[in-house]
Amino acid sequence: MRRPQNLRPAAAPFLGFARLLRRHAFHIAPEQVISFMQAVTLLGPRSMNDICEAALATLAPSPDRRGELEAHFRNYFYGDAKPSIEGEEDDETRVKDDRGAREEERQTIRQEKGGELSSALEQLSSRDFQRDADGLSPFRRKLVSALPARRSFRTTRTRSRGTLDLRRSLSEIVSADGDIPSPLLRCRQAVPRKLLLLIDVSGSMKLHTADYLKLAHAAVQGADRAEVFTFGTRLTRITSALRIRDRGQALARAAALVDDWDGGTRMGPTLLAFLSVPRFSAFARGACVVILSDGLERGSHAELEIAMRRFSARAFRLSLATPLAGDPRFRPATAALRAILPVLDDLVDGSSIGRLTDFILSLARPAPTADSIWKRVS
Amino acid sequence: MTSADVVEIAASPEAIAARLAASRYLADDSLATAIFLAIRLGKPLLLEGAPGVGKTEAAKAVAELLGRELVRLQCYEGIDAGHALYEWNYQRQLLAIRHAGEHEIDIYDDRFLIARPLLQVLRAPVERVLLVDEIDRSDHEFEALLLEFLSDFQISIPERGTIRAAAQPIVILTSNRTRELAEALRRRCVYHWIGYPDARREAEIIMLRSGDVAEATARAVANAVQEIRARPLAKPPGIAEAVEWANAATILEKGGSPWPEAFRRAIGLLIKDEEDLSAIAPELGRIVEEALG
Numbered sequence: 069m070r071r072p073q074n075l076r077p078a079a080a081p082f083l084g085f086a087r088l089l090r091r092h093a094f095h096i097a098p099e100q101v102i103s104f105m106q107a108v109t110l111l112g113p114r115s116m117n118d119i120c121e122a123a124l125a126t127l128a129p130s131p132d133r134r135g136e137l138e139a140h141f142r143n144y145f146y147g148d149a150k151p152s153i154e155g156e157e158d159d160e161t162r163v164k165d166d167r168g169a170r171e172e173e174r175q176t177i178r179q180e181k182g183g184e185l186s187s188a189l190e191q192l193s194s195r196d197f198q199r200d201a202d203g204l205s206p207f208r209r210k211l212v213s214a215l216p217a218r219r220s221f222r223t224t225r226t227r228s229r230g231t232l233d234l235r236r237s238l239s240e241i242v243s244a245d246g247d248i249p250s251p252l253l254r255c256r257q258a259v260p261r262k263l264l265l266l267i268d269v270s271g272s273m274k275l276h277t278a279d280y281l282k283l284a285h286a287a288v289q290g291a292d293r294a295e296v297f298t299f300g301t302r303l304t305r306i307t308s309a310l311r312i313r314d315r316g317q318a319l320a321r322a323a324a325l326v327d328d329w330d331g332g333t334r335m336g337p338t339l340l341a342f343l344s345v346p347r348f349s350a351f352a353r354g355a356c357v358v359i360l361s362d363g364l365e366r367g368s369h370a371e372l373e374i375a376m377r378r379f380s381a382r383a384f385r386l387s388l389a390t391p392l393a394g395d396p397r398f399r400p401a402t403a404a405l406r407a408i409l410p411v412l413d414d415l416v417d418g419s420s421i422g423r424l425t426d427f428i429l430s431l432a433r434p435a436p437t438a439d440s441i442w443k444r445v446s
Numbered sequence: 447m448t449s450a451d452v453v454e455i456a457a458s459p460e461a462i463a464a465r466l467a468a469s470r471y472l473a474d475d476s477l478a479t480a481i482f483l484a485i486r487l488g489k490p491l492l493l494e495g496a497p498g499v500g501k502t503e504a505a506k507a508v509a510e511l512l513g514r515e516l517v518r519l520q521c522y523e524g525i526d527a528g529h530a531l532y533e534w535n536y537q538r539q540l541l542a543i544r545h546a547g548e549h550e551i552d553i554y555d556d557r558f559l560i561a562r563p564l565l566q567v568l569r570a571p572v573e574r575v576l577l578v579d580e581i582d583r584s585d586h587e588f589e590a591l592l593l594e595f596l597s598d599f600q601i602s603i604p605e606r607g608t609i610r611a612a613a614q615p616i617v618i619l620t621s622n623r624t625r626e627l628a629e630a631l632r633r634r635c636v637y638h639w640i641g642y643p644d645a646r647r648e649a650e651i652i653m654l655r656s657g658d659v660a661e662a663t664a665r666a667v668a669n670a671v672q673e674i675r676a677r678p679l680a681k682p683p684g685i686a687e688a689v690e691w692a693n694a695a696t697i698l699e700k701g702g703s704p705w706p707e708a709f710r711r712a713i714g715l716l717i718k719d720e721e722d723l724s725a726i727a728p729e730l731g732r733i734v735e736e737a738l739g
Contacts, residue, residue, distance in 0.1 A: 095629055095633075097633045099633065099634075100633055103483075103487055103489065103636070106487055107483045107487060107636075110482075110483065110486050110487070111459070111479065111482075111483075117475075118479070121459075121475065121476050121479040121480075122479070122483065124476065124637070124638075125476070125479060125480040125483050125484075125636045125637055125638060126483065126487075126636060126637070128492070128632045128633065128635065128636075128637035130626075131494065131623070131639045134639065220523070220524045220585075221522070221523065221524020221525065221526065222524050222526050222585075222587075223526075234536035235534060235536065237536075238534070238536050238539060238540070238553075241540075241543075242543075242553065293625075337678075340678045341678055343678075343680055344678040344679055344680065344682065346496050346497055346622060346623075346624065346681075346682075347582075347622065347623040347624045347625070349680070350622065350624035351624060351625065374721060374725075377721075378680055378721065
């Protein structure tokens with residue numbers, strides 16, 4: 069790619085636009101800026117629209133950020149709407165702070181209300197400090213090898229039990245001058261399956277969401293392909309935030325992404341929303357789907373049932389981990405749980421990080437279906 | 447075809463749009479611009495969008511517009527170099543060695559080389575257009591291999607040396623976005639996101655693509671499909687399904703079913719999921735009535 073020897077003054081705004089986008093966390097490579105300017109030249113440009121199209125085509129914003137790029141474009145080249153973009157950002161941060169404050173308030177109120185609840189909270193935080201060091205890092209290391217495997221199309225060399233590797237055998241034959249020393253074999257590789265975590269962040273799960281996010285962070289760090297979503301009244305993808313190595317930073321970023329902390333639950337509709345986005349539902353195909361939720365659905369559970377049936381049709385294994393199952397007296401007695409029990413592969417205890425990590429690490433081992441286990445118990 | 451011809455065909459986005467329309471593909475301004483830029487800048491074109499919005503069709507139309515043959519590489523999980531680049535025909539090689547006896551034989555001759563899509567395009571860059579379909583289905587290793595191919599347009603065969611493209615081939619990649627592609631790949635391409643068209647454009651597409659659907663029918667189908675897509679379905683209907691639905695309903699109507707009934711009976715061509723069908727069934731009558739409105 070040739071770079072213009074000396075930039076003409078007319079080209080300066082385009083360079084400036086790219087810089088502006090970089091300041092707003094768009095990843096734009098120098099070669100893209102060059103293509104952008106070449107594209108503008110090629111197109112004429114006959115109108116501002118041409119320049120905008122060129123920017124969209126060459127700077128390649130992801131579809132979710134397309135609107136944002138267009139707003140920056142209008143602001144930069146037409147000079148309008150500047151306050152609104154920046155205002156939005158300020159707004160967001162302000163809401164974040166508010167939310168944090170509100171969270172603390174609610175916690176203290178709850179603590180005052182019932183002794184049982186507050187003691188649980190304290191227990192949780194004291195447990196946290198010990199687990200941080202020794203609970204999750206072994207989980208992260210073991211995860212790749214512990215996930216169920218599927219046979220990939222790609223092959224690997226093997227010493228026994230495989231098919232003939234013709235390419236390598238032939239080169240061996242040629243180098244041995246026509247002799248066939250010993251046939252070389254290959255077999256299909258085993259690849260770990262995808263892991264999909266869906267975390268309920270509604271009010272009723274409040275005590276556990278912090279733990280679940282830590283677990284999710286370890287899972288994203290440990291597994292090859294893991295996706296994490298939170299749901300309450302909305303659905304939020306937080307995988308990209310959890311990719312950050314540093315846990316504190318990652319969790320802070322994830323917390324900022326989620327808008328529906330400690331609200332109500334619309335489990336059925338949000339899970340259906342997940343399935344109706346093709347790229348999300350395709351991820352669930354052949355994956356281990358673990359839903360971390362108490363399964364308490366307000367109102368009718370018809371939609372939840374449909375969603376779970378669809379999930380079980382797509383997933384390799386569909387599990388629901390509920391903190392309520394930590395109680396030995398727990399039985400799947402609510403109408404919603406009874407309705408979805410037949411399609412679940414597992415209904416397990418999700419009351420602590422330890423239980424959950426043990427369960428996720430055991431996903432590769434076959435287990436009786438949730439239905440049969442809970443029938444035996446009750 | 448020389449590069450001058452290509453420049454003439456791709457004189458402007460409008461020229462491209464007109465030629466695409468002639469090969470029965472309606473492109474909006476930004477898609478036409480993206481295709482124009484990809485051809486003129488000599489960069490691969492990356493098309494992303496939901497299933498059924500016409501990504502593969504766009505690639506076919508581009509090949510037709512340039513008068514070139516389309517070489518399609520369908521990606522899948524586990525696709526490897528042997529399926530994408532080249533492979534040796536080992537059986538023939540072994541036979542040839544047997545046959546040759548004491549004679550000298552070059553078993554790495556062209557006769558024994560099976561060219562896969564990437565090599566095929568490399569060998570005849572000006573006669574072929576490469577379509578790498580559904581790249582999101584392949585794994586990361588293959589994406590890296592493709593990245594290498596797209597940056598240099600060369601393939602190294604250890605037994606033969608490096609094969610380079612004589613000219614820059616035209617490459618189109620499509621993705622359903624079931625996973626994020628590597629930034630490096632997006633960076634190297636001209637990018638376009640194809641969304642579902644609005645009702646007016648969709649009606650035009652239906653008219654162009656189907657056999658003999660009346661304009662009023664096409665409009666009604668387009669309106670109804672827009673309404674249906676707004677619901678949380680497991681598989682939202684694509685444009686191809688809408689065209690088939692319009693076709694089927696027209697045939698049924700000619701066979702004697704009255705209008706709203708014909709649409710209802712042909713619904714299996716639009717919605718191909720049992721649960722979606724039962725979700726939409728109670729409202730279908732109203733949606734069709736309104737669309738016919």
